[in-house]
Amino acid sequence: MSHLDLAVRRDPILRAESLNKVYWLGAAVYAVDNVTLDIEEGQYVLIKGASGSGKSTLLALMAGVDRPTSGDVILDGQRLNVLSENALCAVRRQKVGMVYQFFNLLPGLTALENVALPIRLSGTPDWFALRHAANLLERLGLAERSRHRPPQMSGGEQQRVAIARALANEPKVLMADEPTANLDSRTTREIRKVLVELNRDLGQTVVVVTHDTGLAEDAHRVLTIADGRIIRDEAGGAA
């Protein structure tokens, strides 16, 4: 029995309801156009599309990073549209782990401190936050690099630290925006492996936005987006 089989029997962990994101640039430009979407717990979902197709905007809306013009996102049973900014912060802190193309680590902190930061901000005691962060780094093969600061690390290492940070508060959904776009092929393989293992071994729900079609092999489900609309919803290589 696969994770997918388990997931379909439950409520979706993430639901997008008629999502729209409109920018007014003289005329209305639909970055996201009436997207309705369910993502089940434990799924590895890939969203692909050309540049400017709206895939990152869709990810931002689903992560609570941006607010839709209309429609709503239901994350782990919680409607995001009705939440205040502070409540949305709390949702991002507790339920979403974000990984970015350019890693976005805090350069003044060590790898360990970067990973421990979201845990600390949740009010967890420092000793526990640091121990948990150390475990995550070890799981991602960065135990030796935990005392290094981001500028002292390679791109692949930084992205793995970013993934560890995203997992720090054990989020319901791990979302990654072009996680391999800035990496060489060898490092890309490493990151792909990490994401697959997280999904396969831990049941972590993963949503990845990319234009790297190679990642489709790892996903259960592949969504193709164009002009803000999902034009194709198909099974991925891992389905």
Add this chain to the structure above:
Amino acid sequence: MRTLIYLGQINAMRNLGRSVMSVLVMAIAAFMMTSTLSVGEGYTTQRAAEYRAFLGGDVLVYPGWTWPTQTDLADLKTGAPGISVLSPTFGSPLRYFHPNYYTSGYLTGDADRPSPDYSFFPSRQERDEVLTAISGVPGVAGIYAFSSVPVVDGRIAATFSNGLKVLSENLPLSGFSVRACPPNLLADARADTPPELRPSLGTPNPPRTVTVNRGLGQTLNEFMTWETGVVPSGGRQLSSADGDALVAVVNRRAVIARPDLAAKAVSYPLDQQGQPVRLVLPTIVQGGSSDQAPYFDYGKTIAVEVRIVGTYDVLSRLYSEKPGPSVAIYEQLFLETPELLMPQAGFDRLLALMGLPAGEQPPTGALALRLENQAKAVEVVAALRAAVPGFSVVSVADEAAYANLRGQPERVYELAPAESMEGTRRRSGRLWVIPSSPFPPLGQPTVPADTGNLFAVLLFAFAGLVAAGNATLLVLSRRTEFAILKAIGLRGFEVGFTVMVEVVTLATVGLLVGFTAGEVMALPIILTNSLDLSAVVRAIGQDLEVVAPATLGCAIVFSLAPMAKTLSITVAEVMRTNE
């Protein structure tokens, strides 16, 4: 909260290099403020050394409003009882706050106590009350009753050149006073006397005036050695070996202060035994009641022979003037106090000859107080004023600094002749009204406004603006970083708080640098006041209590602008951006 503070501190240290300007201006502001505390007062102390040496006290307490404030002067009414006017021909242009000067011819606010018969303590009860009140003020290390004996008559032989001829004349000593020489001015002064309170040796017979016209090959430095100090300028110094002998030294400048002798080199025939001078002095009589203190009886005088064994000059400051765009004149100023100094034992003997009963206090002109810590003179003086209302409490250091800071002679409350202050005149056909304030202080025609405090406030405002501008620029250049914080779940105000911590941390670095520099500057001066370590530490602590809240308060207020900037940063900014 701890995590946010940590984040702010980490960022401050990481961005220290980019925030050098913020740290620097904060350091300068903190330094300047510290300077207005210990350094400023220490400087004051140093500059008042000659007065301290000469008067034997750091703070003087006069009766009534002998030392009037500007408000007092403004409130005076022409012809009010007890107000007298200094003779326009008196002494040199330099007047100062010597206790003897409030006597005949000087300001005195109490018509019931006309000088020179006045004594500070007309009754023993009043004396006890005042002394008790003063001794209870923290910071007062000692009280010395300033007593001097007015000279009714006497003459001293002097020679001076008048063109090609050397003339001899017996110059009058009437109007002089006799008092005990402060122990620090004795030739064998105790070894622990601070050097700035000892007579300056090696500069005998300094010139009356020093006029330097720069550009003619002369430099001011050639004359700077005569800037301040008490200088034995002829004969010999007094010493404790003189015992109770009636010997004295005379202020050379006072004798030659007469306008007709002003530019002449006067000397006195002084051999090893000194010059015998016959002084006519009032007698001292007991009051009518048992509580009344002794006072001078001018109706009954005695003649006493005193030997003048030496002369001294009390050099005040160099007075600078710039009469023209390319002309700078520097004039050496002297305290032309008409005084004879005697050894303490000799002075006591003199008082006894005048009729002072054994064990009785002579008439007292003022109280000279020694302070524990010169650097805190301002605070102690404020406390003294509160403790003895109705008396004039004058900080010697403050008065000297007042003049020194402005390059002016010492502050003088000299009143114009009363008749010139009244009525109106017609001038060029128009009615010219005498200014409403009837007693403008003369002698300092242009006193700049005291902008010290305003300057400190402006400096902090400037420092804060620079720091705020710098921090705002830093925020703008690190938008992604703050967006990341929001992306991982920090609320807007939490992000702003990290910025405030960052600015405050930088200000703290500036504070530490500036404050340390300020105190290091102050320390040698504070230490020369023979303070113990605990007093120095206490003084530094008190300075920090002022400077730290000002610096950090300024930082907090001015961090609001960069904090506000972070509110407009959105999480979406981290998507696909590379800082």
